[in-house]
């Protein structure tokens with residue numbers, strides 16, 4: 001084993017998430033492949049097995065305390081990087097229909113390799129979220145859209161909310177969410193057709209983590225998402 005199964009199970013139990021033995025095995029393989037691949041391509045600064053368990057795996061799995069995935073659920077992870085949280089969630093809920101997105105292809109090469117090695121299926125897309133949000137093949141087609149550590153909440157909402165279908169969920173994950181960012185972010189979510197249902201801080205291994213769960217209650221106005229330049233110059 002590359003990782004400590006005890007640490008993984010205990011840390012998951014601490015945040016109220018239970019995972020199967022198969023999930024533990026997949027995450028063990030994930031950690032070994034990540035450590036090896038990271039020597040050639042910089043995917044993460046976190047390379048110690050215990051840290052990978054806590055800061056990448058358990059942190060990603062936190063979503064499952066708030067949002068149900070599994071058969072019949074289509075989810076997207078925007079800015080997945082080395083697969084966090086999207087590929088980790090697929091290890092736990094392999095029957096979900098996952099779409100893992102990043103604008104940087106070399107990170108996705110690792111994700112494609114990882115999924116092949118694990119025998120898991122997902123659509124892995126090199127694209128910017130704003131492009132997908134204007135593409136009818138993806139716009140308003142997801143039950144759940146998540147993203148971890150990608151952008152300020154107001155900008156991130158414009159990337160992600162157009163992809164969520166009506167009655168679906170937007171569930172961004174962050175470190176600390178400051179009051180200013182939260183206020184602007186919640187305003188953006190409302191403008192994009194969402195309603196915040198949960199706004200939770202959780203401590204994982206002494207560090208504060210934050211998850212917001214918003215329901216899409218009406219369609220996103222067609223003028224969103226704007227292009228990247230407008231999103232960053234005039235954020236919602």
Ligand code: SAM
Nearest residue numbers: 079080081084102103104127128129148149150
């Ligand atoms: N989510 C991963 C994690 O938590 O380890 C990676 C976080 S990394 C700081 C942010 C990632 O988001 C980068 O890989 C970047 O390429 C991607 N990204 C940023 N803006 C994006 C956008 N508009 N569309 C797609 N990917 C984006």
